Amino acid sequence: MVKLLISLFKKARPEEIDKIVYFILGDLRPPWEGVELGVAEKLCIRALSKASGVPASELEALYKKTGDVGEAARRALSTSKRPGLLAFGSQKPLEVSEVYDVLLKVARASGEGAQDLKINLLSSLFARASPEEGKYIARFVVGRLRLGVADMTIIEGLSEAFGVEKESLERAYHVYPDLGRLARHVAEGRPLEEIKITLGVPVLPMLAQRLSSASEILAKLGGSAVCEYKYDGERAQIHLSKAGVKIFSRRLEDITHAYPDVVKAVREAVSAGEAILEGEIVAVDPDTGDMLPFQELMHRKRKHEVAAAVEMYPTVLYLFDVLYVDGEDLTEEPLIYRRVKLSEIVKESDKVSIAKWRIFDDPDSVDVFFHESVSMGTEGLICKSPTSVYEMGARGWNWIKYKRDYRSEMIDTVDLVVVGAFHGRGKRAGLYGAFLLAAYDPSTDMFYTVCKVGSGFTDADLKKMYETLQPLKLPHRHPRVVSKMEADVWFVPQVVIEVIGAEITLSPLHTCCLGAVRPGVGLAVRFPRFTGRYRSDKSPEQATTVAEMLELYKRQKKVAQPE
Numbered sequence: 006m007v008k009l010l011i012s013l014f015k016k017a018r019p020e021e022i023d024k025i026v027y028f029i030l031g032d033l034r035p036p037w038e039g040v041e042l043g044v045a046e047k048l049c050i051r052a053l054s055k056a057s058g059v060p061a062s063e064l065e066a067l068y069k070k071t072g073d074v075g076e077a078a079r080r081a082l083s084t085s086k087r088p089g090l091l092a093f094g095s096q097k098p099l100e101v102s103e104v105y106d107v108l109l110k111v112a113r114a115s116g117e118g119a120q121d122l123k124i125n126l127l128s129s130l131f132a133r134a135s136p137e138e139g140k141y142i143a144r145f146v147v148g149r150l151r152l153g154v155a156d157m158t159i160i161e162g163l164s165e166a167f168g169v170e171k172e173s174l175e176r177a178y179h180v181y182p183d184l185g186r187l188a189r190h191v192a193e194g195r196p197l198e199e200i201k202i203t204l205g206v207p208v209l210p211m212l213a214q215r216l217s218s219a220s221e222i223l224a225k226l227g228g229s230a231v232c233e234y235k236y237d238g239e240r241a242q243i244h245l246s247k248a249g250v251k252i253f254s255r256r257l258e259d260i261t262h263a264y265p266d267v268v269k270a271v272r273e274a275v276s277a278g279e280a281i282l283e284g285e286i287v288a289v290d291p292d293t294g295d296m297l298p299f300q301e302l303m304h305r306k307r308k309h310e311v312a313a314a315v316e317m318y319p320t321v322l323y324l325f326d327v328l329y330v331d332g333e334d335l336t337e338e339p340l341i342y343r344r345v346k347l348s349e350i351v352k353e354s355d356k357v358s359i360a361k362w363r364i365f366d367d368p369d370s371v372d373v374f375f376h377e378s379v380s381m382g383t384e385g386l387i388c389k390s391p392t393s394v395y396e397m398g399a400r401g402w403n404w405i406k407y408k409r410d411y412r413s414e415m416i417d418t419v420d421l422v423v424v425g426a427f428h429g430r431g432k433r434a435g436l437y438g439a440f441l442l443a444a445y446d447p448s449t450d451m452f453y454t455v456c457k458v459g460s461g462f463t464d465a466d467l468k469k470m471y472e473t474l475q476p477l478k479l480p481h482r483h484p485r486v487v488s489k490m491e492a493d494v495w496f497v498p499q500v501v502i503e504v505i506g507a508e509i510t511l512s513p514l515h516t517c518c519l520g521a522v523r524p525g526v527g528l529a530v531r532f533p534r535f536t537g538r539y540r541s542d543k544s545p546e547q548a549t550t551v552a553e554m555l556e557l558y559k560r561q562k563k564v565a566q567p568e
């Protein structure tokens with residue numbers, strides 16, 4: 006493959022080599038420009054029929070039989086009468102640039118009459134194409150070219166064809182991942198140093214390796230690590246400039262349209278004029294602000310649902326890196342410097358936060374932080390070398406993910422005692438927005454906290470809870486309640502409600518079974534939800550006990566976690 010590419014690149018003129026590279030990749034433009042041909046097989050066949058004079062029904066049948074629109078094109082064009090046009094061979098052969106320009110017009114056709122325009126443009130191409138050319142054009146336009154040439158193979162070809170070091174090409178590609186443009190750059194003999202981090206063009210993101218124990222991770226990172234919550238959402242590379250805010254996905258696609266709320270929040274939170282930031286967009290419960298699993302971001306994927314989703318499924322952006330600020334490329338600076346810079350330019354709000362992080366040098370502390378992170382709704386930690394630069398496009402050992410290799414499933418509901426509450430915001434203002442719940446320990450006759458729950462309550466439930474709890478209000482924590490968490494309001498332990506969660510996890514934030522499984526860590530219900538059942542038939546001493554919590558934790562079904 007490389008040999009073929011070398012000879013092709015050597016033959017190509019600089020002004021067409023970019024187009025050749027895009028064709029090889031099966032695209033017309035780099036991913037963030039979102040240029041799509043939008044040509045279905047049916048439309049392609051209609052264009053072929055128009056160009057060849059062969060009835061569309063015949064071509065449909067041919068396509069059905071061979072399953073390859075390219076083959077249908079080849080046969081149509083070999084038998085064609087080419088109505089209204091000179092016979093093939095009697096006119097100027099097609100040039101790469103011409104084909105490219107017409108296809109770009111096809112991709113950009115939109116609105117009323119777009120279908121007809123696309124058919125006309127394509128049929129004019131087919132009318133001039135040889136049967137072999139038609140075969141590949143047809144496959145390309147319906148997205149079936151599939152040459153299987155990897156980006157790195159193109160880089161190898163370019164390196165050999167133009168005598169440029171492969172490593173330098175790779176570096177340039179990581180900063181500006183547009184292979185067509187890169188090919189043209191080297192074919193024109195321009196120096197690679199000209200290629201710099203650019204606002205509006207996403208860099209290839211740095212990726213993480215994976216290890217499964219804190220001690221291995223610390224050893225690999227040279228003894229100490231910046232440990233950050235590993236948020237479970239969508240990775241976002243955010244480019245802020247005078248022109249506005251653009252958000253790019255992990256795969257370099259422009260996803261700005263899905264997150265108008267993030268755009269607005271970034272504008273308000275970031276004080277720099279220009280910046281490239283990285284973070285994770287996480288769906289949160291609109292009533293409690295608690296993190297939700299990333300599946301809840303699906304509502305942002307359908308264009309017509311975005312406006313409603315912004316209201317019903319709000320997000321928080323957790324920023325974890327900054328690559329560029331006001332003309333200064335920070336990718337060669339150490340992580341610690343970048344994190345400081347990040348806190349300098351970001352004013353945190355309820356929509357934009359800086360990813361929670363700590364520096365550790367002992368595995369036990371990393372583990373405690375890990376369990377805290379998971380119980381808050383994340384996937385674990387990303388541990389990073391404090392001195393590492395931002396390695397674009399690399400999956401090296403300077404970022405190491407620490408995830409669980411299994412996920413558990415909570416097998417039963419639990420009945421927990423309301424011991425505290427948190428003031429509600431927004432729709433819940435004036436009421437309680439979330440409640441601190443505890444399990445009972447008969448051996449000490451005390452209540453130990455298990456979770457903070459805000460989900461599953463209807464408006465009527467919240468009102469009822471508020472009214473029921475008023476007479477039980479205390480100015481301080483009840484002496485029979487053991488809690489590390491500070492509630493806004495405390496109650497006499499009396500009201501029992503039924504709760505279900507995704508699983509029971511270890512957590513240093515709660516006191517239930519503290520130290521029973523690991524030192525310094527208790528048990529918590531992750532993603533807890535009120536089932537709607539008030540257990541007024543139960544006294545607080547009949548609530549789920551800490552021993553039952555431990556039993557439930559041990560008996561949970563463990564489900565293998567996908568890599």
Ligand SMILES: Nc1ncnc2c1ncn2[C@@H]1O[C@H](COP(=O)(O)OP(=O)(O)OP(=O)(O)O)[C@@H](O)[C@H]1O
Nearest residue numbers: 212213233234235236239240285325360387406568
């Ligand atoms: N604090 C953080 N620092 C870096 N990445 C984070 C952080 N929090 C969440 N992430 C996310 O974690 C991802 C890496 O881990 P994960 O294994 O979940 O993703 P993946 O897509 O399966 O793997 P990868 O991105 O490494 O190919 C990052 O791409 C990013 O989206």
